[in-house]
Amino acid sequence: MTFDSHKLDIRALQFRDLDAIEALLPQALTARSSGSILDLAAHLDRIRSYYGLLTCLSWLPTHYQHLFSVFVAEKNRQIQGAVQVSPSNRGATTWRIDRLIADPSQGAQDTSTALIRHCLQNIWKARTWLAEVKVSNADAMAIYRQNGFQCLTQVTHWDFSAELLTALSQREPDLPNLMPVNNSDAPLLYQLDTAAMLPHVRQVYDRHVCDFKTSLFDSVMDGFKRWMSKTDAVAGYVFEPQRKAAIGYFHMQLSQQGTFPHRAELTVHPAYTWLYPELLAQMARVTRELPAQSLRLTSADYQTEREEFFQRVGARPVEHTQLMSRSVWHKLRETKQVTLEGLQLSDVLGGFQPARKPIPSRWLQHLYELESYKDETNPDTSHGDRN
Numbered sequence: 150m151t152f153d154s155h156k157l158d159i160r161a162l163q164f165r166d167l168d169a170i171e172a173l174l175p176q177a178l179t180a181r182s183s184g185s186i187l188d189l190a191a192h193l194d195r196i197r198s199y200y201g202l203l204t205c206l207s208w209l210p211t212h213y214q215h216l217f218s219v220f221v222a223e224k225n226r227q228i229q230g231a232v233q234v235s236p237s238n239r240g241a242t243t244w245r246i247d248r249l250i251a252d253p254s255q256g257a258q259d260t261s262t263a264l265i266r267h268c269l270q271n272i273w274k275a276r277t278w279l280a281e282v283k284v285s286n287a288d289a290m291a292i293y294r295q296n297g298f299q300c301l302t303q304v305t306h307w308d309f310s311a312e313l314l315t316a317l318s319q320r321e322p323d324l325p326n327l328m329p330v331n332n333s334d335a336p337l338l339y340q341l342d343t344a345a346m347l348p349h350v351r352q353v354y355d356r357h358v359c360d361f362k363t364s365l366f367d368s369v370m371d372g373f374k375r376w377m378s379k380t381d382a383v384a385g386y387v388f389e390p391q392r393k394a395a396i397g398y399f400h401m402q403l404s405q406q407g408t409f410p411h412r413a414e415l416t417v418h419p420a421y422t423w424l425y426p427e428l429l430a431q432m433a434r435v436t437r438e439l440p441a442q443s444l445r446l447t448s449a450d451y452q453t454e455r456e457e458f459f460q461r462v463g464a465r466p467v468e469h470t471q472l473m474s475r476s477v478w479h480k481l482r483e484t485k486q487v488t489l490e491g492l493q494l495s496d497v498l499g500g501f502q503p504a505r506k507p508i509p510s511r512w513l514q515h516l517y518e519l520e521s522y523k524d525e526t527n528p529d530t531s532h533g534d535r536n
Contacts, residue, residue, distance in 0.1 A: 157229065157260065159267040162219035169228035170221070173252055220267060222251070222260045230260040234268050237279060239360045243353065244268070244275040249289075258292060265296045269477055277353050277476050284469045298473040302350060303450040306468040307459050308410070309433075311441040317433035317462065324427050326388040330398075335361040337395035338386060345416050347451055353474045379405050383435050387424060397424040399432055407440030415446055415455075422454040429462070 222230045230251030237243040249264065251257035269278065280298055282289045309317075328334070338361040343351055363371070375382060380402050387397035396418040403411050413432055417424050436444065446464075448455045449472075459466075 156224060157263045158223045159220055159263060160223065162221055162231065166221050166228055166231075170231050170250070173228060173230070173250060218272075220264060222264055224255070227255075228252075229255050230257070230264055232264040232268060234272070236274075237354060238356050240355070240357065241274040242355050243277045243279065244272060246278065246280040249280075258288075261289075261292045262296060265292070269296070269475075275477060277355065277474060279353065280473045281470045282473060284471055290471060290473075293473050293475075296475070298475045301353060301472045301474045302347075304470045304472050305448050305450075305456065305466050306470070307446045307448065307464040308467045309444040309446065309464050311443055313463055314433040314436055314444055315441075317430050318437050320426075320430045322427045322430040322434070324387055324431060326390065327385050327431065328388050330384040330386055330400075332362045334386065334395070335359075337388070338398060341386070341395040341398055341416055341418060344418055350449075350451075379408070381405055385431070387421075387428070389421075394418075396421040397428050399428055401432060401435060403436065403439055404442055405439065407442045409442070411436060411439075411442055411444045413444060413446055417455070419454075422458075425455060425458045426462075429458075 218235060219231060219233045221228055230249070232246060232250075233248040234244055234246055237245045246265070246268070249261060251260040251264070269275075278298070279301075280293050281304065282293060284290075284303070330338070335358050339356065339358045342356060342361070346354070371382070382400070382402055384400040385398070386395045388394075389396045398416045399413060401411060401413040415428060415432075417428070432444070436442070445467075446459070448459065
């Protein structure tokens with residue numbers, strides 16, 4: 150794709166572009182980017198170390214072929230910006246803009262718009278797009294709104310300090326039906342995820358039962374990613390035997406060396422909000438054997454009970470972001486109907502024309518009645534004809 154008005158060329162990332170993108174980070178972060186400079190610099194280091202392996206993922210016939218989709222905007226052989234996108238569900242119908250950076254000294258708004266439009270127009274599998282933007286970053290929110298994104302929900306990122314986790318771990322959680330997660334539990338987790346979301350949010354994410362299953366290849370890839378990032382994973386869910394349903398679920402990404410905060414995903418059925426202190430105590434006990442580090446959790450603005458509980462136990466909101474979405478309908482390319490010039494329809498069907506003009510059926514009926522009348526009025530003639 151070429152952005153004609155500014156002569157920007159959008160193409161896939163190449164290894165030689167990594168140094169230029171890294172040099173662009175300090176000045177680009179003040180204008181359009183999400184996340185900290187340390188997070189993005191560490192991400193670039195991982196890409197540089199495993200570039201060959203990440204490139205090979207595009208050859209796989211699974212959803213992992215889309216996990217390394219990075220495009221750069223180039224003008225006069227100078228990198229002006231970059232965007233990284235990835236699918237949010239197994240069917241690749243919903244995609245997410247993970248990172249978007251642009252050089253403010255070279256027209257960051259135009260570069261960002263060109264990168265976003267390239268993704269919207271060229272990734273045909275995506276029906277819906279997501280982007281998470283800091284509420285304080287008014288420029289970035291304006292760019293996404295300009296490109297058709299609308300606010301979906303506001304997300305708050307909470308920080309549980311190491312001291313708070315130690316205090317919470319002293320309580321014994323009352324979870325008699327805490328179960329480990331496996332593929333047979335995918336329908337239960339899917340129903341829980343559906344019940345915990347608002348209808349319009351659930352429609353955007355477009356998750357299915359397959360999104361909660363893990364294949365052998367997925368297990369290998371997840372283990373490799375944990376090995377690269379020096380993390381460990383723990384997951385569990387609470388089973389309600391009377392309703393035969395999952396009512397609570399958590400998944401934790403634990404830092405083995407304590408170099409970055411633990412991260413967790415927490416889902417609770419709206420009718421069982423009493424599970425929040427029990428599950429949080431269980432999650433705090435999991436971190437006791439690891440180096441002291443804080444825990445990061447998120448909550449949306451429609452999860453009022455969760456935010457009230459987090460405030461009550463002493464968690465600290467560290468960041469507010471706006472989750473934005475946009476739907477995309479790709480027009481099917483029309484194909485011209487192939488016709489044979491100079492060939493008339495009468496010529497094609499000429500061989501199917503009858504040799505003589507057919508007699509209408511009503512005349513056949515009149516002829517039959519006339520013959521019957523003659524037989525009745527002239528019986529001798531009729532007998533003679535028979536003889």
